[in-house]
Amino acid sequence: MADRSTRRRAVATVCLSGTLEDKLVAAAGAGFDGIEVFEPDLVASPWSPAELAARCADLGLAIDLYQPFRDLDSTDPATVARNRRRARAKFDVMAALGVDTVLVCSAVAPDAVTDDDELAAQLHAAAELAGERGLRIAYEALAWGTHVSTWDHSWDLVRAADHPALGLCLDSFHVLSRGGDPAGFTAVPGDKLFFLQLADAPQLSMDVLQWSRHHRLFPGQGAFDLPAFLGSVLAAGYAGPLSLEVFNDVFRQSDPARTAVDAMRSLLALEAALPVDPLVLPPAPALTGHAFTELAVDGSSGPVVADVLGRLGFAHTGQHRSKPVQLWEQGSARVLLNAGAARPADGEAAVVALAVESVDPTGSAARAEALLAPVLPRTRGNAEAELSAVAAPDGTQVFFARTGPDGWPADFLPTGETSAGAGLTRTDHVGLTQPFDAYDEAGLFYDSVLGLDAGSGSEVAAPFGLVRSRGVTTPDRGVRLALSVSLLRRGGGWAPGVPDPQHVAFATDDAVGTARALRAAGAPLLAVPANYHDDLDARLDLDPALLADLREHGLLYDADADGAFLHLYTEVLGGRVFFEVVQRLAGYDGYGAVNSPVRMAAHRRARQETRAAAPSTRSR
Amino acid sequence: MADRSTRRRAVATVCLSGTLEDKLVAAAGAGFDGIEVFEPDLVASPWSPAELAARCADLGLAIDLYQPFRDLDSTDPATVARNRRRARAKFDVMAALGVDTVLVCSAVAPDAVTDDDELAAQLHAAAELAGERGLRIAYEALAWGTHVSTWDHSWDLVRAADHPALGLCLDSFHVLSRGGDPAGFTAVPGDKLFFLQLADAPQLSMDVLQWSRHHRLFPGQGAFDLPAFLGSVLAAGYAGPLSLEVFNDVFRQSDPARTAVDAMRSLLALEAALPVDPLVLPPAPALTGHAFTELAVDGSSGPVVADVLGRLGFAHTGQHRSKPVQLWEQGSARVLLNAGAARPADGEAAVVALAVESVDPTGSAARAEALLAPVLPRTRGNAEAELSAVAAPDGTQVFFARTGPDGWPADFLPTGETSAGAGLTRTDHVGLTQPFDAYDEAGLFYDSVLGLDAGSGSEVAAPFGLVRSRGVTTPDRGVRLALSVSLLRRGGGWAPGVPDPQHVAFATDDAVGTARALRAAGAPLLAVPANYHDDLDARLDLDPALLADLREHGLLYDADADGAFLHLYTEVLGGRVFFEVVQRLAGYDGYGAVNSPVRMAAHRRARQETRAAAPSTRSR
Incomplete structure (x- = not known):
């Protein structure tokens, strides 16, 4: 049975306020097993990637994901070449960090590829590059992607690209904000589910990008049915960490130690509400x-x-x-x-x-x-x-x-x-x-x-x-x-x-x-x-x-x-x-x-x- | 020539923070000639309507508008009867306030009338009730009205209702947020333009009701072309006050004395930018x-x-x-x-x-x-x-x-x-x-x-x-x-x-x-x-x-x-x-x-x- 002792929990650094040092201390203090390193946090840090890896190891934190890699695909050959160069540089960073998975979001640029065969080919090429380094790409459909905006579409492309270093990243916000059906996850082989990001949100009638960037919440704080979502992901065979990725204007400026505890509490409560193999917590007496x-x-x-x-x-x-x-x-x-x-x-x-x-x-x-x-x-x-x-x-x-x-x-x-x-x-x-x-x-x-x-x-x-x-x-x-x-x-x-x-x-x-x-x-x-x-x-x-x-x-x-x-x-x-x-x-x-x-x-x-x-x- | 000495300026109490007393003092202090009384401000006030009128007179403020009257029309006869009773009560309040114009918004309720002939008839009946008391109704299309959401539609109804106590209220937010064309105002006789509300807003991609209720700004602070809008209203023969109605989360909690000055400055700058008969201000030296x-x-x-x-x-x-x-x-x-x-x-x-x-x-x-x-x-x-x-x-x-x-x-x-x-x-x-x-x-x-x-x-x-x-x-x-x-x-x-x-x-x-x-x-x-x-x-x-x-x-x-x-x-x-x-x-x-x-x-x-x-x- 998956329970607290076997299931890993992670938090994206973007959930927490402060510098990278503040965030690591907060995440470790709240008992997280791992983190997603958000690139701007690393760029602003005086630590080299190797120093960051060492600091995480000291704190007992794994680095589970490096993110994001944006606008990988392009209809412009020069941009494709530049993006390969960028990917190589970021793969160097990942090697030094000791992280094996990178998040690639579906492109939002005007030059995004709109031909699925070509897009699958470009993803395959990138996966080849990653695979040579022992790395892997988790491809995620942003809800506002130019061409790819639903998880089913991202899965069609991953399947078509057919490379062992290419899999899916499922993000509850991107799926549920578009009214996606988690029941379909069971069609995906578990080993193709490379990563899982969890976020809740209030039901808002607004531009989905703004909704995502400013108003996400931790599970249980919004309107999404996350127990059903997570249940479907686990039923499909996902075995990676449960990772929170919450962009929230208030959390961005609040004491990260408190926010990290709030985040961990949200995960524990979510796991306890799972339809199958729930986390066993002491019951709440009447x-x-x-x-x-x-x-x-x-x-x-x-x-x-x-x-x-x-x-x-x-x-x-x-x-x-x-x-x-x-x-x-x-x-x-x-x-x-x-x-x-x-x-x-x-x-x-x-x-x-x-x-x-x-x-x-x-x-x-x-x-x-x-x-x-x-x-x-x-x-x-x-x-x-x-x-x-x-x-x-x-x-x-x-x-x-x-x-x-x-x-x-x-x-x-x-x-x-x-x-x-x-x-x-x-x-x-x-x-x-x-x-x-x-x-x-x-x-x-x-x-x-x-x-x-x-x-x-x-x-x-x-x-x-x-x-x-x-x-x-x-x-x-x-x-x-x-x-x-x-x-x-x-x-x-x-x-x-x-x-x-x-x-x-x-x-x-x-x-x-x-x-x-x-x-x-x-x-x-x-x-x-x-x-x-x-x-x-x-x-x-x-x-x-x-x-x-x-x-x-x-x-x-x-x-x-x-x-x-x-x-x-x-x-x-x-x-x-x-x-x-x-x-x-x-x-x-x-x-x-x-x-x-x-x-x-x-x-x-x-x-x-x-x-x-x-x-x-x-x-x- | 219309200039500062002849054109009247007003501000809705909803623009300013505090109790009604705070708002009046702020509006008078910034040099406004009049106010729109927003009903909740009066309801929470210990002043009787007559006492409020006396206080406004002391401060040199006219009461230019009472608002809002919501959901006047209905397909349910019982509701129509109840609304007539409510209208009579509010007309009593207006008589005591000494204000002659009430804002009636287009209905947003599910029982809103959707037959234009019936709607015109109900507006006519309400105008008859108002006219008997020497009052008049300014009818405004809310951008999110159930049936009436554009100014041209509201004008069609006012024209069809054909009652001297019924005219239009034009609100720049409701018109411009829907992409309405102010050039059409010239088709409306000036004496049917009963009231004008001015607000700017940033260009946002969101639910129009939320946009209106939280993010309005004073003229010149947002993205709307208000000089053209106001120019069209004045060209059509509008002779009433230039009145600001701005719902803004920050202004709602900021020092009202400062907000009122900011509001007046926005009006002066707007009038100075008018295409015809601009307000003459000392030029800004290079x-x-x-x-x-x-x-x-x-x-x-x-x-x-x-x-x-x-x-x-x-x-x-x-x-x-x-x-x-x-x-x-x-x-x-x-x-x-x-x-x-x-x-x-x-x-x-x-x-x-x-x-x-x-x-x-x-x-x-x-x-x-x-x-x-x-x-x-x-x-x-x-x-x-x-x-x-x-x-x-x-x-x-x-x-x-x-x-x-x-x-x-x-x-x-x-x-x-x-x-x-x-x-x-x-x-x-x-x-x-x-x-x-x-x-x-x-x-x-x-x-x-x-x-x-x-x-x-x-x-x-x-x-x-x-x-x-x-x-x-x-x-x-x-x-x-x-x-x-x-x-x-x-x-x-x-x-x-x-x-x-x-x-x-x-x-x-x-x-x-x-x-x-x-x-x-x-x-x-x-x-x-x-x-x-x-x-x-x-x-x-x-x-x-x-x-x-x-x-x-x-x-x-x-x-x-x-x-x-x-x-x-x-x-x-x-x-x-x-x-x-x-x-x-x-x-x-x-x-x-x-x-x-x-x-x-x-x-x-x-x-x-x-x-x-x-x-x-x-x-x-």
């Missing part, structure tokens, strides 16, 4: 709900957040045995206020951890570790309940918890405080603003490590720029995270209050009743403009009684194909956190993202009003 | 060359840069009469080292100003002022030569100078120092790394304010991310600036040495001889990898003697359709500046951008070697 959300607070924000939790109907029910941590509860909604934790530099309060109920916390941690999630040191004392935790891509600590007498609550001494509550029953979701570089990584992380389903997401035009968001959820929706990110990195910009704050959303079965209770308790609810409700009235045939309730209580509204969503927000507390109250009606499955521009404008206004005299408003 | 480039230095970097200039063959020829400023000269290449100027926070040395030779410095300043360039206070003393200066979008000071006995050199006392030189004759170009938000603004700035031509530019995959660059030049190439920017904003990232440093490039007529002289003088030339020259050898049929020279002297090479380019770089000095030496052969017109990844990798290596023990290298 997650049954949110156990708690932990906010780091300081001396200034702690009392403010505690006061607001009180007004939201929470009771301070527990005090940690040894640390300055308060437990606040309402129904099964739980918030920890930790005055002893490190906070981000840009806020006095922040979501630093979330705990999910796992039916097997130890198993959850084992799954996470197998998928390269950074396991965090258990900072809780010896006498206290063990909590396994891993770091999410945005730095949030994710705890695997069991809420019960023998679990984490045992760390807390009861205060005896109670509250009548305001109708909040549980944590609906935690909203986490993602660092610009971590959005795609985060989707794959939660999907593979925690077994959550990543939704397709949405994009809204917010006051300070476009924002993308998507939910990641357990199948039964007991655990929900709402991830968001700016479409373009922000920072150093003009707008205050960016990045957008994080939030914790609590569920109620009666949004109107809860809203009434919160207002009576003096909770700092965010003012919603009257224009918003006027527009709802104009656009939707809402029940007049419902609309009156929405207006009276400052509730926002959304609907999807199944149901409806009523929600309200608090003001931002301590610079980086707010709370939300949500009611889901009849299976509504979103997060009211369409209303977030209204919220952001209101949050900005509230911040300005805190700082200066209030301007004229017509909010309620 | 610029004949680079007078000097000024670097801010501190006590640590000043001596280092001075030492390097000496090794490059410059002589310290002048000392400022009253300030700690040195003049260094070689041929007509001149560098000022200013130890008294403010530097950016991230470097010990930086390009802070450049001076261009103007045949009429006062006229250049008048042109700049008319195009809203920030005129800088003249900080030079009273007894000293006057130098008019404006701030470029990146903050660089641009001086309009005349080099001669009565000009700025009179501020400098001769030191009597001389140098044999190293063959540098003049400043070829100044390379300015642009802030992420300012790239498109900068192109228009240099084009309109200084009369430079902005080239189409290029994009390269650099070690730390994709980089765009383009030259802006005088027609005779006497003044050249090379602007570059990261494709995505960087910052807070992992890579050292970003943003990329700025540079000054000097011309030589003998790159090999100059390189030999610089090496003999011990100039800190950047090491170029042997792999780079091996690759040149493999790819190009270079004269073996030339290749040997390139190898020996660490020169880089590029070629374009006309000629070739030999160049070399120094190491980075003081964190933010390096020098380049270039030789242009036979009319080469680029900047060797293809070699910049090699340079960046080498600069990173040199920085690392400065900090730590040098790793094994094979550079010369």
